[in-house]
Amino acid sequence: MAHLSKKAFTLVELAALVAAGSAALSIAAVSVQPGFGKKKPDADQPAEKDAAQPPNLIGALARARASARQLKDSNQIRGIMQSMIIWANNNNGKFPLPSEFDTADDTVSLNGRAKDTTANILSVMIFNGSISTELCISAAEVNPNIKVDGRYEFDRPKAAIRPAAALWDPGFKADFTKDQVGNNSFAHLQPSDGRLPRWADTFSSLEPIVSNRAPEIEKVERKGDDAAGWTYEVTTAKKDSLTLQIHGAKETWEGNVGFGDGHVDFMTRIAPEGRVEDQKWLAYTTREGKKFLDTYFFDEDDDKEGSNACLGIFTTAGKSPKDFRGIWD
Structure with a gap:
């Protein structure tokens, strides 16, 4: 594509501006929860080309590309959610469990x-x-170790114990750590015993099921009291997690989250906000019987039922939360 001069631009690039406006309007279809953070610059565009473009055009194109990726990513999560709901309709209301x-x-x-x-x-x-x-x-993947499985075997998968009777291809991988190649970008609800009632078509608008993955969270601190209200502060294990580059600014996490009723929210903060009584955010009950807002990507150890939301990518599984090994980047 030809470079723009400082005085004019090509018809192709004019079309890009029109597309930019269309993408910006389309993204309005995705629900957005308030947050903070300056949008990151787009890494897809070569610096030498951007340098030749008017600043206002650079910003418009960058925003359009980011909006288009976010919208497509949201549609992907919605597609996975809808497929799980359809599966549940034919599986006694339950989402798939290979076991x-x-x-x-x-x-x-x-x-x-x-x-x-x-x-x-x-x-x-x-x-x-x-x-x-x-x-x-x-569509917004940033980890070079996460790629499409181009060799998925639908017939007699060789990685299976008995290929002729196999029910899926075990060659499909999720583990992208230690220079391995993973074939999935998204986090999902951990299907441990206490969370199994939510691993179903509950149609709840508050229960997260599938989402963009988030950084590893070390701890969540609650500050405040019942009268004045509570604030939640999240400490992550890495300040430079690749998940911060998927959407939004590099300093804060932003991402799409799909809920039990099939809708997707674009969330601009990883910590919960609000009050339990507002019923705008999932809450959990502690062993002392108190209710607090739930951090979706963290397993609160004071949860009485073990049913709080905990989304991640899991390379091991079982009945108990301790059987699940999450991975992060």
């Missing part, structure tokens, strides 16, 4: 609920045509 299908261990040798890892859950849906391998890679 319920591979009872003869034809696909993997893991015992029982240990089969319910992120990779296996998504692979079951891919194998049955509910979602595609492409849908599992975010």
Whole structure:
């Protein structure tokens, strides 16, 4: 594409401006929760080209690209959510759990609920045509170790224990750590025992199920009291997590979150805000019987029921939260 001069621009680039306006209008279809943070510059555009463009055009194109990625990413999460709801309609209201299908261990040798890892859950849906391998890679993906599985085997997958009887391809991977290649961008609700009632078509507008992944959270501090209200402060393990580059500014997390009723919110903060009684954010009950707002990407250890939302990518699974190993970047 030709470079813009400081005085004029090409018809192709004029079309890009029109597309920019269309993308900005389209993004209004995604619900946005208030937050903070300056939008990051787009890394896709070569610096030498941007330097030749008028500043207002640079900003418009960058915002348009970011808006287009966010919108497509939101539609991907919505697509996964809708596929899970359709699955539940034919599965007694429950979202897919590989352990319920591979009872003869034809696909993997893991015992029982240990089969319910992120990779296996998504692979079951891919194998049955509910979602595609492409849908599992975010339009806004920034991790070079997360790529589309271009070799997914729908017939007699060689990675299975008994390929002819396999119920999914175990070659589909979620683990992107230690220079491995993962085939999924998105986090999901941990399906441990206390959360199983939510691993279903509850149609709840407050229960998060699938989302952009977030940084590893070390702790959540509550400050305040019942009378004045509470504020929540999140401490992450890494200040330079790649997840901060998926959407928004590099200093704060922003992301799309899909809920039990199928809608997707674009959230501009990782910590909860508001009051429990407002019922605008999921809450959980402590062992002392007090209710607090739930941090979606953190397992609060004072949760009485073990049912608080905890979204992540899990490479091991089981009945208890301690059986699940989350990974972060």
